[in-house]
Amino acid sequence: MRHAFLDEYSRLDSILHRRDPRVKIGVFFACILFIVLTPPEQMRSFFLYFLLLSGLMALSRIPAVFVLRKSLELMPIVFCIAAFIPFYKPGVVIFTLNAGFIRLPLTHTGLMLMWNVIVKAYLSILCSILLVNTADFVDLLKGFERLRIPRLVVMIVSFMYRYLFVIEDELERMQVARMSRSVRRSGWGLIKTLSNIVGVLFIRSYEKAEKVYLAMCCRGYTGPIRTLHAWRITKNDIYFCAFMLIILMTIRMSGV
Amino acid sequence: MERPIVELNNVRFTYPDGTPALAGVDLCVARGQTLGLIGPNGAGKSTLLLHLNGILKQHGSVRISGMEVVDRNLSSIRGKVGLVFQDPDAQLFMPTVFDDVAFGPVNMQLPKVAVQEAVVNALELVDMLPAMKRSSHHLSFGEKKRISIATVLSMNPEILVLDEPTSNLDPKHRRGLIELLKELPVTKIIATHDLEFVIEICDCVAVLDRGKIIAQGDVVNILSDKRLLEAHGLEVPHSLRKDAHRHIPGAIEKSLHPPLERIQ
Structure with missing residues (x-):
């Protein structure tokens, strides 16, 4: 069995890791709101947001390389969406793309909007990476x-x-079982077995879900999920929250 | 005589696809007794266990400490009967070990302090206290199995129902489990293929095959009945075989090769 983690660095110890998960969720949500609501022309504000997030990243001791890699993994999705924006936004045409019988005009407003979407998406992704990796996933939930x-x-x-x-793990076991019984199979045969594996995996997860539900019933589950909490918001949490909000507002105001 | 804590009367069950699983089971277990439920694969052991706390129900009656298992009694029945599934991944569904062990007591609406105490006690019993804050999918199979048992111990059940508790356990953890179960003063019903385990911890044993109880009685009497066991996909455990000594390798050689002098 592999010990996979979604939240690799959430077990570090830093000022940021020690904050109450609720405060962290609130603060990072505020960050994203401020970023999204900043007008696209305020380049300086975006730069300052980036500096702020980099500062937090340094405080949290999460390796910068890891954050960079994770954030770039998500960017292709943003590009897919953003790539079409400059072509359908009306405005001053800078350049017209000739693709056979379709003519695509590229506008200045469109380009600005695309830049805006990419920058805001990237900064928001940084916020969420910081959030997920500074709190235990269970605590976040x-x-x-x-x-x-x-x-x-x-x-x-x-x-x-x-x-x-x-x-x-189940999928991996089935893959190993498949590989140990098939000799140099490829093409159509492989696709057929793979689709069988997907089907079996679906049925197995379905059955597992049923068993889990029975196990829950056995221990008195009747509807609501109840868990215990033992958290308290400390003075430091409040300072952190206030500090972040003041900085965010200053950045926002400085751009006006 | 005190009334049996578990009474099953003509319990019958057929799965939706038409497979008959139980064909009229009658069974009584006295308070404090440890019953081993044995039988071949597909005999209906797991199905029977699921009847004990009302998860499955079709025909017949099940009574737990005199209380009929019906919908309106289910919450108190499930507090009395602690059922542990064979697959720990089904038993452990919460994100952390603590939450999993606390799931039962919290559902029983115990006060917060009592829940914490119950969790710590249960984890201490299975020797897994240090894993309290960990996530279940990072634990080894043996650890998961022991925590599965803790998840019902924390509910302080009157009857502990275990499905294949020793399967896939290494000898050390199997031994630990035996010691743990011996110490627990509650009524236990254990479905298993591990007959040596039955000899060590059970007071009586019931043989189930094709959905019927074939025999019930004293452990040694039933487990040394070669004909009965072999007719139902089982075998006499090694420690009860009368000819056990013949299986020592030296002994076999002797009987296969008579002394040379005699041949000459």
């Missing part, structure tokens, strides 16, 4: 629950976190 995110949603995510690796 409980934090969301305490912040009145619907229990059902929190439960679905927590079951996903618990069983993702169980199902992954």
Whole structure:
């Protein structure tokens, strides 16, 4: 069995890691809101946001290389969405792309908007990477629950976190079983076995889900999920929260 | 005589696909007794266990300490009967070990301090206290198995129901489990293929095959009945074989090769 982690650096110890998960969720959510609501022309503000997040990253002792790698992994999705923006936004045409019988005009407003989407998306991704890696995933889930995110949603995510690796291990075992019984099979045969594996995996996870539900019933589950919490918001949490909000507001104001 | 803590009367069950699993089971277990439930694969052992706390129910009656297992009694029945599944990945579904062991007591609506105490006690019993804050998928199989047992011990059940508790356990942890179960003063019902384990911890044993109880009684009497066991996909455990000494390699050689002098 592999010991996979979604939140590799969440067990470090730093000023940021020690903050209450609820405070962290709130602060990073505020960061994202400020970033999204900053007008695209305020280049300097975006730069300052980036500096702020880099500062937090340094404080959290998460390796910069890791954050960079993770953030770039997510960027292709943003590019896919952003790539079309400059072509359909009306405005001053800078350049017209001739693709056979379709003519695509590229506008200045469109380009600005694309830049805006990419920068804001990147900064928001940095925020979420920092959040996920400075709090234990389990604590984050409980934090969301305490912040009145619907229990059902929190439960679905927590079951996903618990069983993702169980199902992954199952898939790996089936792959090993397939490989040890097939000699140089490729092409259509391979696709056929792979689709069978997917089907079996689905049925197995379905059956597992049923068993888990029975196990829950055995221990008195009747509907609501109840867990214990033992958290207290400390003075340092409040300082952290106030400090971050003041900085965010200063950055926002300085751009005006 | 005191009334049996578990009474099953003509319990029958057929799976939705038509497979009959239980064909009229009658079974009584006295308070404080440890019953070993043995039988071949597919005999209906797991199905029977799921009837004890009302997870499955079709025909017949199940009574736990005199209380009929029906929908309105389910919450108190499930507090009395602690059932541990064979697969620890099904038993452990919460994100951390603490939450998993606390799941039962919290559902029983115990006060916070009592829940914490129950969790610590249960984890201490299975020797897994240091793992309290860990996530279940980072634990070894043996560790998961022991925590599975802690998840019901924390509910302080009157009857402990275990499905294949020793499967896939290494000898050391199997030994630990035996010691633990011997010390627990509750009624236990254990479905298993591990007959040596039955000899060590059970007071009586029931043989289940094709959904029926074939025999119930004293452990040594039943487990040394070669004909009965072989007719139902089982075998006499090694420690009870009368001819056990013949299986020592030296002894076999002697009987196969008679002394040379005699041949001459």
